[in-house]
Amino acid sequence: MELSELRIFMAVVREGGITRAAERLNRVQSNVTTRIRQLEERLETRLFDRRGKKLVLTAAGQTLLDYADRLLALAAEAEAALADDKPRGVFRLGAMESTAAIRLPEPLARYSRLYPEVTMEMRTGNPAQLANALLAGEIEAAFVAEPVAEARFDSVPAFVEEPVIVTSQDHPPIGKTKRVPDTMIVFEQGCPHRRRLEAWYAQRGSLPERTVELGSYHAMLGCVSAGMGAALVPRSVISTFPEGTRLRITTLPKGQNRIRTLMIWPKDSRSPKVEALRELLATD
Incomplete structure (x- = not known):
């Protein structure tokens, strides 16, 4: 559908007929009639019923009216946004x-x-x-x-995070015993913190026996504090966890203890x- 067809359709609806719509659009009546007929042919449905001298929307026409109103409003918004560099919408x-x-x-x-x-x-x-x-x-x-x-x-760089390993407070210090939890608590595949935790296990010559995937940091920290396993999270997240005192924090070696968060957009x-x-x- 073309926006010009939708504008003609809307004019016919609002003016209640072809004649007044043509006057409003500064077009000849035959042109308006042709464009409406072409739109109906393209959509393969009748949009108006004629009752005497008046045009009445069919059920299909009423459906198109709802969409046409939104599409034309969106087009106007897009035109305004392109003409104005002020953030809006x-x-x-x-x-x-x-x-x-x-x-x-x-x-x-x-x-x-x-x-x-x-x-x-x-x-x-x-x-x-x-x-x-x-x-x-x-x-x-x-x-x-x-x-x-x-x-x-x-x-552009936005934030710098410090990723840390968290275990329960009852777990022996990793740096002293080199013992790591058998269970790794992570987000789904594609998470950069998961990749870094997997690399950390591999560098220590260990593989977790179990991997538990969760959907939020607070759920992960709750499971860690209960002794279910280890997770890697930004240190900033820990400050928002009410049971933070039940966690043991292990920092990563220099060179691995910083992750930049970038704001990105299509080139x-x-x-x-x-x-x-x-x-x-x-x-x-």
Whole structure:
């Protein structure tokens, strides 16, 4: 469907007939009639019934009316956004779970105060999922742990995390006994913290007997504090866990104890909303 056809369709609905719609659109009646007939042929359904001199929407026409109204409003919003570099509209962001929970609330609150015409939406996932969502156009920017595919995305550093190994307080210190828990508690495949924990086990010549996948850091920390196994989490997450005193923290060697979180977006597609967030993060 073309937007011009939808505009003609909407005019006929609002004006109640072809004649008044043609006058409003500054078109001849035959042109309006032809365009409506072409639209019906394309959709393979009748949109209007004639009752005397009046056109009445069919059930299919009423369905199209709902969509046409939204499509034309969205098109107008897009035109306004392209003509104006002020951030506005829906801003669809993606982030890893820890970043969304710990790092983003404060900067996004400031962003909302600065740009009240922007409505924020958030999706969480691992870096691979968020990268795919960016390439599919489902989100506009994402916060992921490095590394990223430089050929596909532009990026700026956003935060630096310190990953640490956590076990229960009852577990012997790993650095002294070199004994590691038999169970590894992780997110699903694709999580950078899972990869780092798997590498840590491998470097110690150990393989976990069991791997437990969970969906949130607090669930992971709860299982760790109960003595179920070991997890690798950003240190910033631990401060939000009420039972933090029941955890034993083991730091990673230098060179492995820092992970940068980057804000990424598709190459050459920076929008006013993304640019405004990039500038806000640069002032922190």
